[in-house]
Amino acid sequence: MSEMKNLPQVGVESVSKGAQRARYTAYMQGYRKLEQKVKTDKASREKAARVGGAV
Amino acid sequence: MMDFEEFKASVAEQIKDYLPEKYADATVDLQNVTKNNDTVLTGLLIRTEDSNIAPNIYLENFFAQYQDGEDLGEILQHIADIRVNHEMEQAFDVSKITDFDQVKDHIICKLVNAEMNADYLADKPHTLVEDLAVVYAVDLGGGEGGRMSAPITNNLMEQYGVTTQELHDIALQNLSESQIEFKTMRDVLVDMMFPDGIQEGDPRAFMLPPEEENPSMYVLSNADKLNGAAALLDAKTMEDISEKLGGDFVVLPSSIHETIVLPLNDDMDRHTLEAMVQDVNAGQVAPEERLSDHVYMYDSQAKELVLADKMEERQQQRAEAQKDAKEAEQADKPGKAERGEKKPERERVSMKEKLPEKKAEVAKNEANREHPVPSKTKETALA
Numbered sequence: 001m002s003e004m005k006n007l008p009q010v011g012v013e014s015v016s017k018g019a020q021r022a023r024y025t026a027y028m029q030g031y032r033k034l035e036q037k038v039k040t041d042k043a044s045r046e047k048a049a050r051v052g053g054a055v
Numbered sequence: 056m057m058d059f060e061e062f063k064a065s066v067a068e069q070i071k072d073y074l075p076e077k078y079a080d081a082t083v084d085l086q087n088v089t090k091n092n093d094t095v096l097t098g099l100l101i102r103t104e105d106s107n108i109a110p111n112i113y114l115e116n117f118f119a120q121y122q123d124g125e126d127l128g129e130i131l132q133h134i135a136d137i138r139v140n141h142e143m144e145q146a147f148d149v150s151k152i153t154d155f156d157q158v159k160d161h162i163i164c165k166l167v168n169a170e171m172n173a174d175y176l177a178d179k180p181h182t183l184v185e186d187l188a189v190v191y192a193v194d195l196g197g198g199e200g201g202r203m204s205a206p207i208t209n210n211l212m213e214q215y216g217v218t219t220q221e222l223h224d225i226a227l228q229n230l231s232e233s234q235i236e237f238k239t240m241r242d243v244l245v246d247m248m249f250p251d252g253i254q255e256g257d258p259r260a261f262m263l264p265p266e267e268e269n270p271s272m273y274v275l276s277n278a279d280k281l282n283g284a285a286a287l288l289d290a291k292t293m294e295d296i297s298e299k300l301g302g303d304f305v306v307l308p309s310s311i312h313e314t315i316v317l318p319l320n321d322d323m324d325r326h327t328l329e330a331m332v333q334d335v336n337a338g339q340v341a342p343e344e345r346l347s348d349h350v351y352m353y354d355s356q357a358k359e360l361v362l363a364d365k366m367e368e369r370q371q372q373r374a375e376a377q378k379d380a381k382e383a384e385q386a387d388k389p390g391k392a393e394r395g396e397k398k399p400e401r402e403r404v405s406m407k408e409k410l411p412e413k414k415a416e417v418a419k420n421e422a423n424r425e426h427p428v429p430s431k432t433k434e435t436a437l438a
Contacts, residue, residue, distance in 0.1 A: 009088060010152075011098070012110045012141060014201030015281050015312055016119075019341060021247060023309050024274070026339045028240055028264055030331040031272060031317075038322040 062118050063097055066131065070101065073128075073135035078103060086111070091311055092171040094343035101138050108147035110203055112137055115343075140198040152193050152205050155215040161194045163204065163233075164226035166284040167311060168347050180212045180219040185362050187347060189288060191222050202281055227288060234278040235286045237296060237316070239270040269318070275306075276313035283313045284346050287360055297355040304353050306360065307332055308346035325350050325363040 057065060067083050074081070084100045088111055098111030117130050151157055169176065169188040182189040195203040207215075212222060238246075241264045245253065253260050264272070275296070276283025286292055287306065296304060300318045307315040307328065317323075328350045336345050352366040353359075361369070 010108060010110055010195065010203055010205045011088065011090075012112055012137060012201045012203050013281060014116070015279075016116055017247060019339075019344070020280060020312070021244070022339045023335065024240060024244060024247075025262075026335040027307065027309060027315055027331070028272065030335060034323060034327055034331060035271070037327075042322070 056122070059097075059115075059118050062121060063114055065127070066099060066114060066117070066134065069131055070099070070134060070138075073131045074101070074138065078138075080104060085114075088113070089175055091167050091175065091343045092345055093174045096343065099134065106142070106147065107149070110138070110141045137198075137201070141203055151195065153211070153214055155217065158193050158215070159225055160229065162207070162222065162226045162229055163192050163194045163282070164189050164223070164230060164285045164288060165192060165282040165311065166190075166287060166346065168345065171345070178208050178210075179206060180209060180222055182219060182223045184288070184360060185351065185365075186349065189223065189226070189285070191226050197279065202279065227290075230285060230289050231291060235275070235289055235292050236278055236283075237273060237275050237286075237292065239267075240264060240272040240274055240315070241266060241270065243274045271317065271320075273316040274309075274313050275316050280312055282311055284308065284311050287314055287351075290358065293353055293360070294358065297353055302355045303366070304355075305363070306351040306353060308349070308351065309335070310340050310344045311346050312344065314346070325367065329363070 063085055067085055070083060071078055071081065078101065081101050081103045084102070086098050086100060087095045088098045090096050090113075096113045096115055098113055100109055100111055102109045112134055114134075117134060121127060121130055166184075167175070167188050167190055169181075169183055169186055172188060172190075176188055176190070179190055181191075191207040192204040193207065195205060197203065207222065212219070215222075217225075244263055248259060248262070249257070273296075275286050275292070277286055296316060300316070303319055305317040305319065305323075305328065307317065309315045309332075317328075329348070332350060333348045336348055350363040351360050352363045354361050354366060354369065356373075357369075
């Protein structure tokens with residue numbers, strides 16, 4: 001067993017599909033919200049410009 | 056419901072009941088192991104008399120399953136299956152880890168956060184890429200329960216008789232020969248949720264993003280989706296993506312297992328994207344799987360991955376340099392003198408001088424930047 005102590009740590013790694021899906025869904029929803037916000041902000045700016053007579 | 060301490064003790068006590076007869080005399084130990092982001096995980100180590108090596112099976116994910124309501128017996132059976140699947144037929148040939156000739160084709164790289172891994176990196180050779188660190192491991196193969204690997208420490212590298220740079224080059228060569236996957240988010244979700252294809256009328260299909268002619272989100276990883284963020288280090292892959300998406304692109308560090316690639320969208324500013332990354336990290340990503348809270352970009356001109364804020368500076372400097380070059384060119388046109396529009400000598404000289412000055416200014420700015428790590432710096436943590 002003393003030999004084992006000198007060996008590097010060997011680990012088993014795996015991915016949780018549930019955690020993976022949760023990340024993907026969060027990014028998808030987050031990005032959709034951002035896209036929506038960008039659209040809304042753009043529309044507001046354009047409206048303000050029209051009202052102000054700048055365009 | 057048990058807490059984690061009780062769960063660990065219970066697993067250690069009962070696991071032998073789920074293992075085959077040959078494990079009757081095995082010793083069962085629990086040990087703390089420092090993993091990514093200096094997270095300490097609990098490894099379950101089941102050693103038989105005739106084996107000189109055994110895998111650590113980390114219990115944190117199993118505890119999460121237990122908390123989600125999974126039956127303890129089923130969890131124990133799953134752990135036992137992992138142990139059996141990773142049993143070495145004979146005593147493990149230690150040279151598979153220590154003999155460089157045997158190891159070199161199995162050296163893999165992983166991408167982690169440099170700052171969050173200060174302790175983990177202390178005894179391991181690594182290469183910095185912006186605020187991320189490339190670390191190396193020996194891949195020992197995989198089974199149903201996951202992949203087995205041994206991290207390369209400074210001691211091991213010394214035994215190999217190679218430098219960090221050589222290790223890095225070998226790992227990148229192996230990476231380039233591995234299976235890297237770049238797919239739309241929709242395709243990844245379809246693979247994950249509908250391995251046998253989408254059946255008509257399946258209500259879960261509504262959860263999928265719509266099919267788009269120009270997808271707004273891609274996932275970059277490897278075939279196993281394990282430590283797949285390292286795919287960012289494959290130069291050919293990055294160039295191919297750049298070609299597909301038409302130049303520079305955005306990289307969101309979703310986890311150490313994969314990154315999310317977005318085509319450039321002028322309407323999305325870095326701060327908004329960064330806030331989203333931080334939000335998802337805090338709410339959805341396990342601490343040991345977090346890669347970074349920053350947004351990155353692929354600079355297609357320099358062919359490298361850079362922090363998005365640095366890329367913004369580069370873009371500004373390039374635009375200014377381009378403008379100055381144009382002005383200098385205009386000022387040097389002989390037609391003006393012929394037309395009697397000769398500019399004062401002083402102004403013409405200053406235009407010519409401006410380009411090298413600008414270059415020096417750019418270099419100075421890069422050197423003075425306050426960042427956790429400088430760009431493209433390669434260094435080793437050899438003690």
